[in-house]
Amino acid sequence: MTMELDTYALSDDELALAEAVRDFADRVVAPVSYEADRTKTLPMDVVAQMGEMGLFGIPFPEEHGGQGGDYFALCLAIEALARVDQSIAITLEAGVSLGAMPIFRFGTDEQKAELLPSLLAGEALAGFGLTEPEAGSDAGATRTTARLEGDEWVINGSKQFITNSGTSITKFVTVTAVTGEKDGHKEISTILVPNGTPGFTVEAPYDKVGWNASDTHPLTFSDVRVPASNLVGERGRGFGNFLHILDEGRIAIAALAAGAAEGCLEAAVDYAKQRTVFGEPLATRQAIQFLLARMQLRVHNARLAWHHAARLRDAGKPFKTESAIAKLTASDAAMDNARDATQIFGGNGFMNEYPVARHYRDSKILEIGEGTNEVQLLVIARSLGIA
Template sequence: MTDYLSTGTLPEEYQQLALTVRDFTQQVVAPVSAKHDAERSFPYEVVKGMGDMGLFGLPFSEEFGGMGGNYFTLCLALEELAKVDQSVAMTLEAGVSLGAMPIYRFGTQEQKERYLPELVAGQALAGFGLTEPGCGSDAGGTRTTAVRDGDEWVINGSKQFITNSGTDITKLVTVTAVTGQRDGKKEISTIIVPSGTTGFVVEPPYHKLGWHASDTHPLAFTDCRVPQENLLGDEGRGYANFLRILDEGRIAIAAVSVGVAQGCVDECVRYAGEREAFGKTIGSYQAIAFKIARMEARAHAARAAYYDAAALMLSGKPFKKAAAVAKLVAGEAAMDNSRDATQVFGGMGFMNETVVARHYRDSKILEIGEGTTEVQLMLIGRELGL
């Protein structure tokens, strides 16, 4: 990966992965993308295809059925998928970085052996239950509680905006909950709640502006009992552990955003070379050419930002600031490019059957999910000592 930063060329194995996912995206994802978006239906056949390809196992060790790759390989796959369908990309992103990764990073050997094989194979999905009503960006304001009763945890509370939480193949959600107090502060832990557990209710899906084919639900827990061994990681370390997961996830979200930004460029280059106005292709007009050139510059800069953050992460160096920078600039690039692409397409850009129209609706959440733009600015400022 560092070869790319110095020479502009990815190593062969990374190039082959990107090309393989690109082919899958064009042959399998693109033909059904508009249909699932219009029907607001979950793309089970696409998810199965991604599982068969090993995409859900990219950053996991072979011990649990993974591909033995790294987090950057996941990001490359996400970038390619997001060029065409953000919902599909987010299903993979959340399934890996938010669903399986907490168990991989912090689970006991027994938990890993029980849950990871299906998650890594894409045969099952897991949700990441962090956000709550009234405390979105303020994750430390968690109100959901988990009280120990004998050898069980009794969970009460609610979560919102939880991806992959209500599909037919959802196996579990991991939830943050207050399990006590220490030095006058909340002690937050993470607990695994299998799907179908009594007292755990997946409420009806949201009617969202975008990401129509991505599964998103509010969750309710009422005297929900799970065994004590469902604690994920050390008691009281749930908040810290999830912050680590979010730092990594921001790199993945940046990769999704770069895919969107580049996808908009690619669509505009194609359309501007075909659409004629006043006797010439619209791409021959400087106003259009300059607009697309700026779009390309945004995508290029955002890609360099997430590559840099991933390189720091994989080398074991501090990457919090770099991840926040990548998330910030890539999210804005996706939003700006989708808006400009809609303008380039004119009236056709307002039609839902076009990729750019779907990107325009979908992209706004990239400036909100897994840390808003304002949160990223706050994190960058803190890392600068401000």
């Protein structure tokens, strides 16, 4: 069972992209997903093929080696991948939103010329070091420091939960660090740290509940020295720049969540049609029909929510509240659909060989990462003038 995408007012080019990535997901990604999850290994050959398809360069100008598309197109690709494998989808999302986008948005011409071509070609990946043991939702509590000594930054501190930070093609991480104090507040800046820099340690990967094939590590910085020119954006603007990146990223996570919700629906519909109970297909039971109908409702609403936010973003209009609504709506949809799909599968839904089991484990992080759902509620409340 596959939902019809052309009912969502997609252009011919957008529909062709979505269908191409869906085909790639079904042919290339899905067959290796179980083993990648079981062995907790990011399949780099799949990442390379994504690069060859131009997926990492979708929302960037051709002058930098990109595809000249927009953020909406990127989200279509992320959604299509997430139907079958959230780990692969988050690898693309983080590679673009957290790896390449900060350089494109805030980097110098020299940084763009040096770093973007390989990132947009999928030949290199980059991470964004924001979260710390004591600074999650409260990113302003950052403790990692960077002091300027002559023409070098000296960085000390740690980061956690950093995606794409330890792959064989990871080129650098961009980290937030306290670089001083201004008007009684921390001055937070972003600094580029190449992999292999002395004192920069990519620690062992996490033992996670889900997203097992996604590359995620804690990072440690001990007197790490990088050139002063590795500052990304204006000094002291790191926190503000990060918030802008996060607003965009929430749309992409919403698209990922919508894809996951759809993957659960498709699997559950197919299973309910094939599974026979007391001589009849499971799908003939009204209780199952109602579960599937609600799952369809969630997918539809999640997709409409991220479509709206992405269209606003690409039109240059305010989208902060809409991105929060999209992330909240879609992540709830993914988690709820994963739960209901697992219930429909019964005992089989508890077996990791079935995609719904992986979605059940994977989807919980969608309610936490890129801003918890409680943070999304706070953003929405603030838009109403009540928080």
